[in-house]
Amino acid sequence: MRLRLKLDAILSVLLILPSALAILLFVYGFIGFTGYVSFSNWNRLVPDYSFGGTANYLRLFQNPRFPITLRNLGVFTGLFVGGSLVLGFLLAVLLDRRIKAEGLFRSVYLYPLALSFIVTGVVWRWLLNPGSPQMGSTGINLLLEMMGLGYLKTGWYTDPRIGIIAVAIAALWQMSGYVMAMYLAGLRGIPEELREAARVDGASELQIYRFVILPLLRPITFGAMIVLGHISLKIYDLVVAMTGPGPGFSCDVPAYFMWELTFRANRFAQGAGIAIILLAIVSLLIVPYLRYSLRREVEA
Protein backbone atom coordinates (compact mmCIF):
# COMPACT_ATOMS: atom_id res chain seq x y z
CA MET A 1 0.00 0.00 0.00
CA ARG A 2 2.75 2.44 0.94
CA LEU A 3 4.70 1.53 -2.19
CA ARG A 4 1.52 1.96 -4.18
CA LEU A 5 1.02 5.45 -2.80
CA LYS A 6 4.59 6.37 -3.55
CA LEU A 7 4.30 5.07 -7.12
CA ASP A 8 1.08 7.01 -7.59
CA ALA A 9 2.72 10.17 -6.30
CA ILE A 10 5.49 9.78 -8.85
CA LEU A 11 2.99 8.96 -11.58
CA SER A 12 0.92 12.06 -10.79
CA VAL A 13 3.98 14.26 -11.18
CA LEU A 14 4.91 12.52 -14.42
CA LEU A 15 1.44 13.05 -15.86
CA ILE A 16 1.39 16.72 -15.00
CA LEU A 17 4.93 17.24 -16.26
CA PRO A 18 4.28 17.81 -20.00
CA SER A 19 1.69 20.51 -19.26
CA ALA A 20 3.86 22.05 -16.56
CA LEU A 21 6.85 22.19 -18.90
CA ALA A 22 4.73 23.61 -21.72
CA ILE A 23 3.48 26.40 -19.45
CA LEU A 24 6.95 27.02 -18.08
CA LEU A 25 8.42 27.36 -21.58
CA PHE A 26 5.56 28.92 -23.55
CA VAL A 27 4.47 31.35 -20.84
CA TYR A 28 7.41 32.12 -18.57
CA GLY A 29 10.26 31.31 -20.96
CA PHE A 30 8.63 33.29 -23.73
CA ILE A 31 7.94 36.26 -21.47
CA GLY A 32 11.59 36.20 -20.44
CA PHE A 33 12.64 36.11 -24.08
CA THR A 34 10.32 38.99 -24.99
CA GLY A 35 11.73 40.91 -22.05
CA TYR A 36 15.24 40.32 -23.35
CA VAL A 37 14.27 41.34 -26.90
CA SER A 38 12.87 44.60 -25.53
CA PHE A 39 16.40 45.48 -24.39
CA SER A 40 18.03 44.37 -27.65
CA ASN A 41 18.74 46.14 -30.96
CA TRP A 42 16.39 43.94 -33.00
CA ASN A 43 14.58 46.62 -34.99
CA ARG A 44 14.74 45.14 -38.47
CA LEU A 45 13.68 41.86 -40.05
CA VAL A 46 16.84 39.88 -39.22
CA PRO A 47 17.19 39.11 -35.49
CA ASP A 48 19.85 41.13 -33.69
CA TYR A 49 20.18 40.10 -30.06
CA SER A 50 22.94 42.56 -29.15
CA PHE A 51 22.19 44.50 -25.97
CA GLY A 52 20.74 47.95 -26.55
CA GLY A 53 19.83 48.99 -23.03
CA THR A 54 16.66 50.99 -22.42
CA ALA A 55 16.80 52.68 -25.84
CA ASN A 56 13.60 51.00 -27.06
CA TYR A 57 11.58 52.15 -24.07
CA LEU A 58 12.92 55.68 -24.42
CA ARG A 59 12.04 55.71 -28.11
CA LEU A 60 8.54 54.45 -27.37
CA PHE A 61 7.83 57.30 -25.02
CA GLN A 62 9.33 59.81 -27.43
CA ASN A 63 6.94 58.57 -30.10
CA PRO A 64 3.76 60.64 -29.65
CA ARG A 65 1.64 57.68 -30.72
CA PHE A 66 2.48 55.50 -27.73
CA PRO A 67 1.25 57.84 -24.96
CA ILE A 68 -1.93 58.34 -27.02
CA THR A 69 -2.53 54.57 -27.05
CA LEU A 70 -2.05 54.43 -23.27
CA ARG A 71 -4.49 57.26 -22.74
CA ASN A 72 -7.03 55.61 -25.06
CA LEU A 73 -6.61 52.37 -23.15
CA GLY A 74 -7.40 54.17 -19.91
CA VAL A 75 -10.54 55.78 -21.37
CA PHE A 76 -11.64 52.52 -22.96
CA THR A 77 -11.12 50.49 -19.79
CA GLY A 78 -12.94 53.00 -17.60
CA LEU A 79 -15.95 53.20 -19.91
CA PHE A 80 -16.08 49.54 -20.82
CA VAL A 81 -15.55 48.04 -17.36
CA GLY A 82 -17.55 50.72 -15.54
CA GLY A 83 -20.33 50.67 -18.12
CA SER A 84 -20.56 46.87 -18.18
CA LEU A 85 -20.78 46.70 -14.38
CA VAL A 86 -23.52 49.32 -14.18
CA LEU A 87 -25.53 48.01 -17.14
CA GLY A 88 -25.05 44.36 -16.10
CA PHE A 89 -26.17 45.08 -12.53
CA LEU A 90 -29.18 47.05 -13.72
CA LEU A 91 -30.28 44.25 -16.06
CA ALA A 92 -29.80 41.64 -13.36
CA VAL A 93 -31.87 43.62 -10.84
CA LEU A 94 -34.65 44.14 -13.41
CA LEU A 95 -34.63 40.47 -14.38
CA ASP A 96 -34.72 39.38 -10.76
CA ARG A 97 -38.28 40.72 -10.33
CA ARG A 98 -40.14 37.54 -11.34
CA ILE A 99 -40.26 38.39 -15.01
CA LYS A 100 -42.29 36.36 -17.48
CA ALA A 101 -40.10 34.98 -20.27
CA GLU A 102 -37.04 35.72 -18.15
CA GLY A 103 -35.11 33.03 -20.02
CA LEU A 104 -35.79 34.73 -23.32
CA PHE A 105 -34.61 38.13 -22.11
CA ARG A 106 -31.52 36.56 -20.56
CA SER A 107 -30.63 34.83 -23.80
CA VAL A 108 -31.07 38.03 -25.79
CA TYR A 109 -28.83 40.01 -23.42
CA LEU A 110 -26.18 37.31 -23.39
CA TYR A 111 -25.87 36.04 -26.96
CA PRO A 112 -23.32 38.67 -28.16
CA LEU A 113 -20.84 36.92 -25.91
CA ALA A 114 -20.82 33.93 -28.26
CA LEU A 115 -19.60 36.11 -31.12
CA SER A 116 -16.08 36.90 -32.17
CA PHE A 117 -14.85 40.46 -31.63
CA ILE A 118 -14.22 40.46 -35.39
CA VAL A 119 -17.90 39.90 -36.15
CA THR A 120 -18.84 42.53 -33.58
CA GLY A 121 -16.36 44.93 -35.13
CA VAL A 122 -17.61 44.39 -38.68
CA VAL A 123 -21.23 45.00 -37.66
CA TRP A 124 -20.58 48.00 -35.44
CA ARG A 125 -18.31 49.57 -38.02
CA TRP A 126 -21.33 49.71 -40.21
CA LEU A 127 -23.75 50.76 -37.49
CA LEU A 128 -21.52 53.63 -36.40
CA ASN A 129 -20.60 54.65 -39.92
CA PRO A 130 -21.73 58.30 -39.75
CA GLY A 131 -22.40 58.88 -43.43
CA SER A 132 -21.71 62.37 -44.73
CA PRO A 133 -23.48 65.74 -44.68
CA GLN A 134 -23.68 65.76 -48.50
CA MET A 135 -25.00 62.25 -48.97
CA GLY A 136 -27.02 61.95 -45.76
CA SER A 137 -26.66 59.95 -42.57
CA THR A 138 -26.23 56.18 -42.24
CA GLY A 139 -26.36 53.61 -39.49
CA ILE A 140 -27.17 54.75 -35.98
CA ASN A 141 -27.13 58.37 -37.12
CA LEU A 142 -29.88 57.59 -39.61
CA LEU A 143 -31.82 55.76 -36.91
CA LEU A 144 -31.49 58.78 -34.61
CA GLU A 145 -32.75 61.03 -37.41
CA MET A 146 -35.74 58.79 -38.02
CA MET A 147 -36.61 58.91 -34.33
CA GLY A 148 -36.38 62.71 -34.31
CA LEU A 149 -33.18 62.65 -32.26
CA GLY A 150 -31.04 64.07 -35.05
CA TYR A 151 -29.22 66.41 -32.65
CA LEU A 152 -27.51 63.34 -31.12
CA LYS A 153 -25.74 62.54 -34.39
CA THR A 154 -21.95 62.49 -34.24
CA GLY A 155 -19.05 61.31 -36.35
CA TRP A 156 -18.49 58.32 -34.00
CA TYR A 157 -15.15 56.67 -34.70
CA THR A 158 -14.41 59.14 -37.51
CA ASP A 159 -14.47 61.98 -34.99
CA PRO A 160 -11.14 62.19 -33.13
CA ARG A 161 -12.93 63.54 -30.05
CA ILE A 162 -14.95 60.32 -29.83
CA GLY A 163 -12.63 57.73 -31.34
CA ILE A 164 -12.09 55.00 -28.77
CA ILE A 165 -15.45 55.73 -27.10
CA ALA A 166 -17.15 54.30 -30.19
CA VAL A 167 -15.13 51.11 -29.74
CA ALA A 168 -16.16 51.01 -26.07
CA ILE A 169 -19.84 51.16 -27.11
CA ALA A 170 -19.39 48.02 -29.22
CA ALA A 171 -17.43 46.26 -26.45
CA LEU A 172 -20.13 47.18 -23.93
CA TRP A 173 -22.72 45.64 -26.25
CA GLN A 174 -20.74 42.43 -26.38
CA MET A 175 -19.78 41.92 -22.72
CA SER A 176 -22.45 43.54 -20.53
CA GLY A 177 -24.62 40.41 -20.73
CA TYR A 178 -21.83 38.49 -19.06
CA VAL A 179 -21.94 40.79 -16.04
CA MET A 180 -25.73 40.48 -16.00
CA ALA A 181 -25.41 36.68 -15.86
CA MET A 182 -22.88 36.83 -13.01
CA TYR A 183 -24.97 39.25 -10.93
CA LEU A 184 -28.17 37.35 -11.60
CA ALA A 185 -26.56 34.15 -10.33
CA GLY A 186 -25.41 36.12 -7.27
CA LEU A 187 -28.83 37.66 -6.63
CA ARG A 188 -30.43 34.23 -6.77
CA GLY A 189 -28.05 33.09 -4.04
CA ILE A 190 -29.19 35.76 -1.58
CA PRO A 191 -31.87 34.34 0.71
CA GLU A 192 -35.18 36.20 0.67
CA GLU A 193 -35.12 36.29 4.50
CA LEU A 194 -32.28 38.80 4.43
CA ARG A 195 -34.30 41.27 2.36
CA GLU A 196 -37.34 40.55 4.49
CA ALA A 197 -35.38 41.30 7.66
CA ALA A 198 -34.14 44.59 6.22
CA ARG A 199 -37.70 45.51 5.23
CA VAL A 200 -38.93 44.78 8.75
CA ASP A 201 -36.19 47.11 10.01
CA GLY A 202 -37.75 49.81 7.86
CA ALA A 203 -35.23 49.92 5.01
CA SER A 204 -36.48 51.16 1.64
CA GLU A 205 -35.92 49.04 -1.48
CA LEU A 206 -33.11 51.34 -2.53
CA GLN A 207 -31.46 51.07 0.88
CA ILE A 208 -31.73 47.29 0.73
CA TYR A 209 -29.74 47.27 -2.51
CA ARG A 210 -27.24 49.78 -1.19
CA PHE A 211 -26.61 48.27 2.24
CA VAL A 212 -27.55 44.59 1.95
CA ILE A 213 -27.37 43.35 -1.63
CA LEU A 214 -24.36 45.22 -3.02
CA PRO A 215 -22.02 44.30 -0.14
CA LEU A 216 -23.07 40.66 -0.47
CA LEU A 217 -22.34 40.78 -4.20
CA ARG A 218 -18.89 42.25 -3.70
CA PRO A 219 -17.01 39.04 -4.63
CA ILE A 220 -18.92 38.97 -7.93
CA THR A 221 -18.18 42.62 -8.64
CA PHE A 222 -14.54 41.86 -7.89
CA GLY A 223 -14.45 38.78 -10.16
CA ALA A 224 -16.22 40.57 -13.00
CA MET A 225 -13.81 43.49 -12.74
CA ILE A 226 -10.85 41.12 -13.07
CA VAL A 227 -12.31 39.32 -16.09
CA LEU A 228 -13.46 42.49 -17.86
CA GLY A 229 -10.32 44.34 -16.87
CA HIS A 230 -7.94 41.88 -18.44
CA ILE A 231 -10.06 41.61 -21.59
CA SER A 232 -10.13 45.38 -21.79
CA LEU A 233 -6.39 45.90 -21.34
CA LYS A 234 -5.68 43.34 -24.07
CA ILE A 235 -8.27 44.71 -26.51
CA TYR A 236 -7.02 44.25 -30.06
CA ASP A 237 -9.37 42.36 -32.41
CA LEU A 238 -12.23 44.80 -31.98
CA VAL A 239 -10.03 47.75 -32.91
CA VAL A 240 -8.67 45.89 -35.96
CA ALA A 241 -12.11 44.99 -37.28
CA MET A 242 -13.92 48.18 -36.37
CA THR A 243 -11.68 51.17 -36.84
CA GLY A 244 -7.96 50.58 -37.10
CA PRO A 245 -5.93 53.32 -35.42
CA GLY A 246 -8.49 55.98 -36.43
CA PRO A 247 -7.97 59.69 -37.14
CA GLY A 248 -5.01 61.02 -35.16
CA PHE A 249 -4.68 57.56 -33.52
CA SER A 250 -7.88 58.34 -31.61
CA CYS A 251 -8.94 54.65 -31.69
CA ASP A 252 -5.46 53.21 -31.23
CA VAL A 253 -4.51 50.92 -28.32
CA PRO A 254 -1.14 49.50 -27.19
CA ALA A 255 -1.92 45.94 -28.36
CA TYR A 256 -2.70 47.23 -31.85
CA PHE A 257 0.39 49.45 -31.97
CA MET A 258 2.51 46.51 -30.76
CA TRP A 259 1.31 44.25 -33.58
CA GLU A 260 1.86 46.87 -36.28
CA LEU A 261 5.26 47.86 -34.97
CA THR A 262 6.42 44.25 -34.65
CA PHE A 263 4.94 42.40 -37.60
CA ARG A 264 4.46 45.24 -40.11
CA ALA A 265 7.38 47.56 -39.39
CA ASN A 266 9.75 44.81 -38.15
CA ARG A 267 10.68 46.83 -35.06
CA PHE A 268 10.72 43.73 -32.91
CA ALA A 269 12.56 45.25 -29.95
CA GLN A 270 10.18 48.20 -29.68
CA GLY A 271 7.18 45.91 -30.14
CA ALA A 272 8.54 43.73 -27.36
CA GLY A 273 8.82 46.85 -25.21
CA ILE A 274 5.10 47.57 -25.64
CA ALA A 275 4.29 43.93 -24.89
CA ILE A 276 6.25 44.07 -21.63
CA ILE A 277 4.60 47.33 -20.58
CA LEU A 278 1.20 45.79 -21.36
CA LEU A 279 2.10 42.70 -19.34
CA ALA A 280 3.15 44.88 -16.41
CA ILE A 281 -0.19 46.72 -16.50
CA VAL A 282 -2.19 43.47 -16.64
CA SER A 283 -0.05 42.00 -13.82
CA LEU A 284 -0.91 44.93 -11.56
CA LEU A 285 -4.49 43.70 -11.82
CA ILE A 286 -4.00 39.94 -11.91
CA VAL A 287 -1.15 39.18 -9.50
CA PRO A 288 -2.89 40.51 -6.37
CA TYR A 289 -6.00 38.60 -7.43
CA LEU A 290 -4.11 35.32 -7.90
CA ARG A 291 -2.28 35.77 -4.59
CA TYR A 292 -5.61 36.38 -2.92
CA SER A 293 -7.17 33.23 -4.42
CA LEU A 294 -4.09 31.15 -3.59
CA ARG A 295 -4.21 32.27 0.02
CA ARG A 296 -7.91 31.53 0.26
CA GLU A 297 -7.23 28.11 -1.26
CA VAL A 298 -4.54 27.28 1.30
CA GLU A 299 -6.80 28.36 4.15
CA ALA A 300 -9.70 26.30 2.85
Place this chain on the structure above:
Amino acid sequence: MKVRPLRLLLYLVLIAFALYYLIPVYVLVVTSLKSFAEVNLYRMWDLPRSFSLESFRRALFGGMGYHGLAPNLWNSVLMVVPATLISAALGSLNGYIFARWRFRGANILFTLALFGMFIPYQSILIPLVQVLKTIGVYGTIPGLILTHVIYGIPITTLIFRNYYATVPKELVEAARIDGAGLLGVYRRVMLPLSMPGFAVVLIWQFTSIWNDFLFAVTVAQNPAVQPVTVALNNLAGSYIVEWNVQMAGALLAALPTLLVYIFLGRYFMRGLLAGSLKG
Protein backbone atom coordinates in the same frame (compact mmCIF):
# COMPACT_ATOMS: atom_id res chain seq x y z
CA MET B 1 -53.57 45.98 -8.61
CA LYS B 2 -51.60 49.11 -7.69
CA VAL B 3 -48.38 47.68 -9.08
CA ARG B 4 -49.69 47.20 -12.63
CA PRO B 5 -48.31 50.40 -14.25
CA LEU B 6 -44.93 49.76 -12.65
CA ARG B 7 -44.90 46.22 -14.02
CA LEU B 8 -45.70 47.58 -17.46
CA LEU B 9 -42.83 50.07 -17.21
CA LEU B 10 -40.51 47.27 -16.13
CA TYR B 11 -41.36 45.22 -19.20
CA LEU B 12 -40.98 48.25 -21.47
CA VAL B 13 -37.50 48.88 -20.10
CA LEU B 14 -36.56 45.23 -20.56
CA ILE B 15 -37.82 45.29 -24.14
CA ALA B 16 -35.94 48.51 -24.87
CA PHE B 17 -32.72 46.85 -23.71
CA ALA B 18 -33.53 43.76 -25.75
CA LEU B 19 -33.79 45.99 -28.83
CA TYR B 20 -30.33 47.42 -28.11
CA TYR B 21 -28.89 43.90 -28.12
CA LEU B 22 -30.87 42.82 -31.17
CA ILE B 23 -30.26 45.82 -33.46
CA PRO B 24 -26.97 44.48 -34.85
CA VAL B 25 -28.59 41.13 -35.65
CA TYR B 26 -31.44 42.88 -37.40
CA VAL B 27 -28.98 44.80 -39.55
CA LEU B 28 -26.91 41.66 -40.22
CA VAL B 29 -29.88 39.60 -41.34
CA VAL B 30 -31.71 42.30 -43.25
CA THR B 31 -28.62 43.46 -45.12
CA SER B 32 -27.36 40.01 -45.98
CA LEU B 33 -30.74 39.14 -47.54
CA LYS B 34 -30.58 42.09 -49.89
CA SER B 35 -29.04 42.01 -53.33
CA PHE B 36 -26.21 44.44 -54.11
CA ALA B 37 -28.56 46.55 -56.23
CA GLU B 38 -30.81 46.94 -53.24
CA VAL B 39 -28.13 47.76 -50.69
CA ASN B 40 -28.39 51.44 -50.14
CA LEU B 41 -26.71 52.94 -47.12
CA TYR B 42 -29.55 55.37 -46.69
CA ARG B 43 -32.14 52.57 -46.67
CA MET B 44 -30.19 50.24 -44.41
CA TRP B 45 -32.98 49.97 -41.84
CA ASP B 46 -35.62 48.98 -44.40
CA LEU B 47 -36.66 45.38 -44.85
CA PRO B 48 -35.48 43.71 -48.06
CA ARG B 49 -38.03 43.99 -50.88
CA SER B 50 -37.14 40.62 -52.30
CA PHE B 51 -35.54 37.59 -50.76
CA SER B 52 -32.05 36.98 -52.18
CA LEU B 53 -29.40 34.51 -51.08
CA GLU B 54 -26.95 35.99 -53.56
CA SER B 55 -24.89 37.66 -50.77
CA PHE B 56 -24.40 34.34 -49.00
CA ARG B 57 -23.34 32.66 -52.22
CA ARG B 58 -20.77 35.38 -52.87
CA ALA B 59 -19.56 35.45 -49.26
CA LEU B 60 -19.03 31.70 -49.38
CA PHE B 61 -17.68 31.14 -52.86
CA GLY B 62 -16.39 34.55 -53.86
CA GLY B 63 -16.45 36.06 -57.31
CA MET B 64 -16.19 39.62 -58.65
CA GLY B 65 -13.14 40.65 -56.67
CA TYR B 66 -13.85 38.55 -53.58
CA HIS B 67 -12.26 35.46 -52.13
CA GLY B 68 -15.04 33.37 -50.69
CA LEU B 69 -14.99 32.33 -47.03
CA ALA B 70 -15.79 28.66 -47.65
CA PRO B 71 -12.14 27.44 -47.58
CA ASN B 72 -11.52 29.54 -44.45
CA LEU B 73 -14.56 28.14 -42.69
CA TRP B 74 -13.14 24.71 -43.43
CA ASN B 75 -9.72 25.79 -42.11
CA SER B 76 -11.41 26.88 -38.90
CA VAL B 77 -13.06 23.47 -38.59
CA LEU B 78 -9.76 21.70 -39.20
CA MET B 79 -8.19 23.82 -36.49
CA VAL B 80 -10.93 23.92 -33.89
CA VAL B 81 -11.92 20.25 -33.77
CA PRO B 82 -8.52 18.70 -32.92
CA ALA B 83 -7.49 21.67 -30.74
CA THR B 84 -10.68 21.42 -28.70
CA LEU B 85 -10.51 17.64 -28.27
CA ILE B 86 -6.83 17.59 -27.30
CA SER B 87 -7.11 20.45 -24.83
CA ALA B 88 -10.17 18.88 -23.20
CA ALA B 89 -8.30 15.58 -22.74
CA LEU B 90 -5.27 17.37 -21.30
CA GLY B 91 -7.41 19.54 -19.05
CA SER B 92 -9.26 16.54 -17.70
CA LEU B 93 -6.07 14.73 -16.72
CA ASN B 94 -4.46 17.85 -15.24
CA GLY B 95 -7.64 18.84 -13.43
CA TYR B 96 -7.94 15.37 -11.90
CA ILE B 97 -4.40 15.44 -10.59
CA PHE B 98 -4.73 18.94 -9.18
CA ALA B 99 -8.07 18.12 -7.56
CA ARG B 100 -7.17 14.73 -6.06
CA TRP B 101 -3.40 14.27 -5.83
CA ARG B 102 -2.04 17.25 -4.03
CA PHE B 103 1.71 16.84 -4.43
CA ARG B 104 4.06 19.32 -2.83
CA GLY B 105 3.98 22.68 -4.64
CA ALA B 106 0.77 21.82 -6.48
CA ASN B 107 -0.93 25.05 -5.42
CA ILE B 108 1.94 27.22 -6.54
CA LEU B 109 2.20 25.37 -9.84
CA PHE B 110 -1.54 25.76 -10.36
CA THR B 111 -1.41 29.48 -9.64
CA LEU B 112 1.55 29.90 -11.99
CA ALA B 113 -0.45 28.15 -14.70
CA LEU B 114 -3.50 30.34 -14.04
CA PHE B 115 -1.42 33.44 -14.63
CA GLY B 116 -0.90 32.13 -18.17
CA MET B 117 -4.62 32.51 -18.73
CA PHE B 118 -4.56 36.26 -18.13
CA ILE B 119 -1.36 37.39 -19.84
CA PRO B 120 -1.62 39.59 -22.91
CA TYR B 121 -0.49 37.21 -25.63
CA GLN B 122 1.46 40.06 -27.20
CA SER B 123 4.10 39.26 -24.61
CA ILE B 124 4.71 35.80 -26.08
CA LEU B 125 4.06 36.36 -29.80
CA ILE B 126 7.62 37.10 -30.89
CA PRO B 127 9.23 33.94 -29.45
CA LEU B 128 6.12 31.94 -30.42
CA VAL B 129 6.66 32.76 -34.08
CA GLN B 130 10.37 31.91 -33.75
CA VAL B 131 9.71 28.56 -32.10
CA LEU B 132 6.94 27.59 -34.52
CA LYS B 133 9.29 28.41 -37.40
CA THR B 134 12.06 26.35 -35.83
CA ILE B 135 9.89 23.25 -35.47
CA GLY B 136 8.45 23.81 -38.93
CA VAL B 137 4.78 24.45 -38.14
CA TYR B 138 4.67 28.22 -38.58
CA GLY B 139 1.96 29.23 -41.04
CA THR B 140 0.22 25.86 -40.77
CA ILE B 141 -2.96 24.63 -39.15
CA PRO B 142 -1.03 22.19 -36.89
CA GLY B 143 0.93 25.22 -35.68
CA LEU B 144 -2.33 26.92 -34.72
CA ILE B 145 -3.59 23.76 -33.05
CA LEU B 146 -0.42 23.47 -30.98
CA THR B 147 -0.71 27.13 -29.94
CA HIS B 148 -4.33 26.82 -28.89
CA VAL B 149 -3.74 23.58 -27.00
CA ILE B 150 -0.86 25.04 -24.99
CA TYR B 151 -2.50 28.34 -24.12
CA GLY B 152 -5.73 26.46 -23.39
CA ILE B 153 -4.09 24.39 -20.62
CA PRO B 154 -4.80 26.90 -17.80
CA ILE B 155 -8.53 27.34 -18.43
CA THR B 156 -9.27 23.68 -19.19
CA THR B 157 -7.31 22.57 -16.12
CA LEU B 158 -9.13 25.10 -13.97
CA ILE B 159 -12.61 24.05 -15.11
CA PHE B 160 -11.90 20.33 -14.65
CA ARG B 161 -10.18 20.84 -11.31
CA ASN B 162 -13.19 22.70 -9.93
CA TYR B 163 -15.47 20.08 -11.41
CA TYR B 164 -13.60 17.08 -9.99
CA ALA B 165 -13.37 18.77 -6.60
CA THR B 166 -17.14 18.29 -6.31
CA VAL B 167 -16.93 14.49 -6.74
CA PRO B 168 -17.60 12.98 -3.27
CA LYS B 169 -14.47 11.78 -1.47
CA GLU B 170 -16.24 8.53 -0.53
CA LEU B 171 -16.39 7.41 -4.16
CA VAL B 172 -12.65 7.87 -4.53
CA GLU B 173 -11.92 6.16 -1.19
CA ALA B 174 -14.13 3.21 -2.09
CA ALA B 175 -12.35 2.70 -5.39
CA ARG B 176 -8.96 2.90 -3.68
CA ILE B 177 -9.94 0.31 -1.08
CA ASP B 178 -10.87 -1.89 -4.04
CA GLY B 179 -7.27 -1.51 -5.13
CA ALA B 180 -7.56 1.18 -7.78
CA GLY B 181 -4.49 3.37 -8.17
CA LEU B 182 -4.16 6.84 -9.65
CA LEU B 183 -5.20 5.85 -13.14
CA GLY B 184 -7.75 3.31 -11.90
CA VAL B 185 -9.61 5.96 -9.92
CA TYR B 186 -9.53 8.22 -12.96
CA ARG B 187 -10.89 5.56 -15.29
CA ARG B 188 -13.42 3.96 -12.98
CA VAL B 189 -14.68 6.92 -10.94
CA MET B 190 -13.83 10.23 -12.56
CA LEU B 191 -14.16 9.60 -16.26
CA PRO B 192 -17.69 8.15 -16.12
CA LEU B 193 -18.77 11.23 -14.13
CA SER B 194 -16.98 13.65 -16.42
CA MET B 195 -19.50 14.23 -19.18
CA PRO B 196 -20.86 17.55 -17.88
CA GLY B 197 -17.30 18.73 -17.30
CA PHE B 198 -16.34 17.75 -20.83
CA ALA B 199 -19.42 19.51 -22.22
CA VAL B 200 -18.44 22.76 -20.50
CA VAL B 201 -14.79 22.58 -21.56
CA LEU B 202 -15.48 21.50 -25.14
CA ILE B 203 -17.96 24.33 -25.62
CA TRP B 204 -15.68 26.86 -24.00
CA GLN B 205 -12.67 25.89 -26.08
CA PHE B 206 -14.69 25.57 -29.27
CA THR B 207 -16.06 29.08 -28.84
CA SER B 208 -12.82 30.78 -27.90
CA ILE B 209 -10.69 29.01 -30.53
CA TRP B 210 -13.24 29.59 -33.29
CA ASN B 211 -13.44 33.27 -32.34
CA ASP B 212 -9.70 33.80 -31.91
CA PHE B 213 -8.09 36.41 -34.12
CA LEU B 214 -4.70 37.29 -32.61
CA PHE B 215 -3.07 33.86 -32.93
CA ALA B 216 -4.71 33.29 -36.30
CA VAL B 217 -3.47 36.53 -37.83
CA THR B 218 0.02 36.10 -36.38
CA VAL B 219 0.63 32.43 -37.07
CA ALA B 220 -1.33 31.99 -40.32
CA GLN B 221 -0.51 34.92 -42.58
CA ASN B 222 -0.84 32.72 -45.67
CA PRO B 223 -4.42 32.99 -47.09
CA ALA B 224 -4.54 29.26 -47.82
CA VAL B 225 -4.52 28.35 -44.11
CA GLN B 226 -6.29 31.39 -42.64
CA PRO B 227 -9.16 30.71 -40.25
CA VAL B 228 -12.44 32.47 -40.93
CA THR B 229 -11.94 35.36 -38.49
CA VAL B 230 -8.88 36.57 -40.40
CA ALA B 231 -10.54 36.08 -43.78
CA LEU B 232 -13.65 37.93 -42.62
CA ASN B 233 -11.55 40.84 -41.47
CA ASN B 234 -9.80 40.92 -44.85
CA LEU B 235 -13.14 40.72 -46.63
CA ALA B 236 -14.39 43.66 -44.62
CA GLY B 237 -11.22 45.60 -45.24
CA SER B 238 -11.22 45.08 -48.99
CA TYR B 239 -11.39 48.02 -51.33
CA ILE B 240 -14.87 47.54 -52.76
CA VAL B 241 -17.34 47.87 -49.92
CA GLU B 242 -20.27 45.59 -50.53
CA TRP B 243 -22.01 45.64 -47.21
CA ASN B 244 -24.40 42.84 -48.12
CA VAL B 245 -21.53 40.42 -48.76
CA GLN B 246 -19.73 41.53 -45.61
CA MET B 247 -22.81 41.08 -43.45
CA ALA B 248 -23.47 37.66 -44.97
CA GLY B 249 -19.84 36.75 -44.27
CA ALA B 250 -20.10 37.95 -40.68
CA LEU B 251 -23.25 35.93 -40.19
CA LEU B 252 -21.59 32.80 -41.60
CA ALA B 253 -18.54 33.26 -39.35
CA ALA B 254 -20.79 33.76 -36.33
CA LEU B 255 -23.17 30.90 -37.05
CA PRO B 256 -21.28 27.93 -35.47
CA THR B 257 -20.75 29.62 -32.10
CA LEU B 258 -24.26 31.10 -32.17
CA LEU B 259 -25.74 27.65 -32.75
CA VAL B 260 -23.70 26.27 -29.87
CA TYR B 261 -24.99 29.09 -27.70
CA ILE B 262 -28.61 28.55 -28.73
CA PHE B 263 -28.65 24.78 -28.31
CA LEU B 264 -26.16 24.27 -25.50
CA GLY B 265 -26.61 27.55 -23.64
CA ARG B 266 -26.76 25.85 -20.26
CA TYR B 267 -23.20 24.53 -20.56
CA PHE B 268 -22.06 27.77 -22.12
CA MET B 269 -23.22 29.57 -18.99
CA ARG B 270 -21.41 27.18 -16.70
CA GLY B 271 -18.18 27.65 -18.63
CA LEU B 272 -18.66 31.36 -18.27
CA LEU B 273 -19.02 31.23 -14.52
CA ALA B 274 -16.07 28.84 -14.28
CA GLY B 275 -14.02 31.15 -16.46
CA SER B 276 -14.21 33.76 -13.75
CA LEU B 277 -12.48 31.45 -11.25
CA LYS B 278 -14.64 30.86 -8.24
CA GLY B 279 -15.99 34.42 -8.47
